[in-house]
Amino acid sequence: MEPTAAERAIEYYRRRLDELVLESCERVRAADLPFYRALPLPVMQASVKRVFEAVAADLESDAPQAYPAILSALGVQRASMGVSVTEITAGMHFGFEVVSEAFAVDFAADPDPILFWERKRGRIAYAGVAALADAYLVAREKLIRTQADEILALSTQVLPLYPGVLVCPLIGHLDHERAQAMTTAVLAAVVRHRSRVVVFDLSGVPLVDAGMASHLVGAARAVGLLGARPLLVGLGPGVAQAIVAVGLDLGQIPTLGDLAGGLAHALAVLGKTIVDA
Known part of the structure; x- marks a missing residue:
């Protein structure tokens, strides 16, 4: 029985697979794409061959599965490396x-295998791009969330300044999420270190809004509920004006000009003094 167009196309593709891989790698290298530029040729060839083999499997199936699966895995991997979808x-x-150019030349007098390949190519390519885009987007969102968590952790550090004294340096804007993280970290540190004084250093906060001022005062008061003394240091004009503008009462929360003054005040609370050598 005469082989069908599908059988002829698949046999041809598999027979020439290695040659097609080499030609594809040469074109990619000639295009000088940033990511592929750094790949050694054997590594590129091995990667491209796996993709071509996945396409071969999908040529024989009713619906593309192997190619979308490998593109999905590549999307996750490449997203973590910062490679663009483009x-x-x-x-x-x-x-x-x-592959299309090879089919056009070798089946010039027999168009049925070409038609089979092009129909399959369209479906396989579409399914692959969809899987790649989905996986890439999920991976990038996960990476962004991880980076945001790391930044949040770094921006809510509570550091022991002296036995019984903690310092909480603030940098940038204090939104609701960050305020909650900071308050939780400070309260946990007060209990863990049995601290009596917590110094909130605002020298890295040039401007605040009403919400931020409220969060800040709320955190300071929460510290007081645990029996520790809160101090605010490094208040710039913008911070002071915001606190006044929203009518927040600092009450018994001392404010000092800088961290050095805050440390001296904290030591005084502990009954210690700084003595010049």
Whole structure:
């Protein structure tokens, strides 16, 4: 029985797979894409061959599965490396282009295998791009969340300044989420270190709004409920004006000009003094 167009196309693709891989790699290198530029040729060839083998598997199936699966895995991997989707899809385009050109030449007098390939190519490529985009987006969102958590952790550090004294340096804007994280970290540190004084250093906060001022005072009062003394140091004009503008009562919360003054005040609370050597 005469082989069908599908059988002829699949046999041809598999027989020439290694040649098509090499040609695709040459085109990718010629395009000088940033990510692929740094890849050693054997590594690139091995990666491209896995993709071509996935396409071969999907040529024989009713619905694309192998190619979308490998593109999904690549999306996660490349997202973590900072490679753009454009670079990934450009590499895919070169691969499909090489195969289509080979079919056009070798089946010039037999168009049915060409039609089979192009129909399959469209479905496989679409499914692959969709899987790549979904995986890439999820991976990037996860990376951004991780980085945001790391930044939040770094921006809510509570440091022992002296036995019984903690300092909480604030930098940038104090929104609701960060205020909650800071308050939780400070209260936990007060209990853990049995601290009697907490110095909130605002020298890295040039401007505040009413919400931030309220969060700040709330954190200071929460410290007081645990029996520790809160101090505010490094208040710039913008911070002071915001506190006054919203009518917040600092009550028994001392405010000092800088960290050195805050430390001296904290030591005085502990019954200590700084003596010049």
